[in-house]
Amino acid sequence: AKQQGKDNFQLYAPEMNKKALEQLVLANHLYKALNRDEFLLHYQPQLNLKTGQIVALEALIRWQHPELGLVSPNQFIPLAEETGLIGAIGEWVLQAACTQNRAWQLAGLPPMRIAVNLSARQFQQKISKTIARVLAETGLDPSYLEVEITESIAMHDVNFTICVLQELQDMGVYIAMDDFGTGYSSLATLRRFPLHTLKVAREFVNDITTDQKDAAIIKSIVALGHGLELNVIAEGVETPEQLKFLHAVKCDGMQGYLFSKPLSANAVTQFCQQQSGS
Ligand code: C2E
Ligand code: CA
Numbered sequence: 615a616k617q618q619g620k621d622n623f624q625l626y627a628p629e630m631n632k633k634a635l636e637q638l639v640l641a642n643h644l645y646k647a648l649n650r651d652e653f654l655l656h657y658q659p660q661l662n663l664k665t666g667q668i669v670a671l672e673a674l675i676r677w678q679h680p681e682l683g684l685v686s687p688n689q690f691i692p693l694a695e696e697t698g699l700i701g702a703i704g705e706w707v708l709q710a711a712c713t714q715n716r717a718w719q720l721a722g723l724p725p726m727r728i729a730v731n732l733s734a735r736q737f738q739q740k741i742s743k744t745i746a747r748v749l750a751e752t753g754l755d756p757s758y759l760e761v762e763i764t765e766s767i768a769m770h771d772v773n774f775t776i777c778v779l780q781e782l783q784d785m786g787v788y789i790a791m792d793d794f795g796t797g798y799s800s801l802a803t804l805r806r807f808p809l810h811t812l813k814v815a816r817e818f819v820n821d822i823t824t825d826q827k828d829a830a831i832i833k834s835i836v837a838l839g840h841g842l843e844l845n846v847i848a849e850g851v852e853t854p855e856q857l858k859f860l861h862a863v864k865c866d867g868m869q870g871y872l873f874s875k876p877l878s879a880n881a882v883t884q885f886c887q888q889q890s891g892s
């Protein structure tokens with residue numbers, strides 16, 4: 615609509631239209647991005663705090679748009695969800711991540727799991743079949759794949775979640791609860807989910823060395839996780855002080871800029887070779 619004089623000023627919200635238009639343009643670009651091969655994965659190492667070894671790499675999608683540059687997943691994953699493109703994009707991520715991990719294994723890197731984030735829609739659509747097919751196609755052993763789902767995805771339909779997670783666990787795939795602590799899963803529900811790992815949300819890790827309450831929360835999550843025989847990983851670890859605290863409360867693992875930012879596939883290869891001293 616064109617501007618029809620200043621009387622319409624209240625009705626006309628240019629900044630909203632601009633946002634809507636941007637989303638539309640972005641959705642249109644997103645639609646073409648798969649065929650144009652504009653997505654790539656970066657990988658962030660996850661460290662076992664006891665052994666000091668890299669046990670997993672989290673695959674994080676990046677969109678290299680020819681004009682817009684690097685678009686953050688926080689900008690386009692929600693859009694991909696809304697438009698339904700997440701199905702195809704999510705499957706691309708699974709394929710690419712499993713293929714890469716298989717390639718690293720064949721190249722002789724120490725075995726690590728590859729962790730893939732699943733979105734809500736993806737989780738609702740027969741994800742275990744897709745995962746079984748991708749594993750068969752790529753030849754990756756299921757125990758080297760980990761899926762990350764958030765608490766809110768898991769809590770949406772608890773019985774359905776248990777059913778899907780059980781299928782995945784029966785296949786031998788690892789399962790992590792992402793952003794743990796930000797959702798509202800009850801302890802009674804949590805114990806019904808077949809899980810391996812709790813990933814403590816970054817917002818709790820941030821202030822553990824300055825905020826007594828956040829420190830108490832992390833301590834309790836570690837105790838809770840261990841009580842349920844789960845692995846507990848802290849994400850977003852940025853300082854040596856945070857790391858020290860996590861050691862002290864016997865957190866099992868960590869991921870964060872302190873150890874490494876998300877890396878390109880080539881950088882991972884180099885990083886791992888340095889780590890293992892070859
Ligand atoms: P997430 O799953 O919680 O991933 C962790 C995010 O924290 C990543 O942001 C990572 O780069 C960032 N991060 C890691 N260490 C630190 C740190 O020490 N400090 C700070 N400040 N940040 C840190 P990224 O890559 O921008 O991804 C954002 C979100 O986008 C992810 O959050 C995840 O929800 C979503 N996402 C990324 N890749 C995929 C994907 O392939 N599929 C789906 N469905 N979602 C994805
Ligand atoms: Ca994640």
Ligand code: CA
Binds near residue numbers: 793815816849
């Ligand atoms: Ca997370």
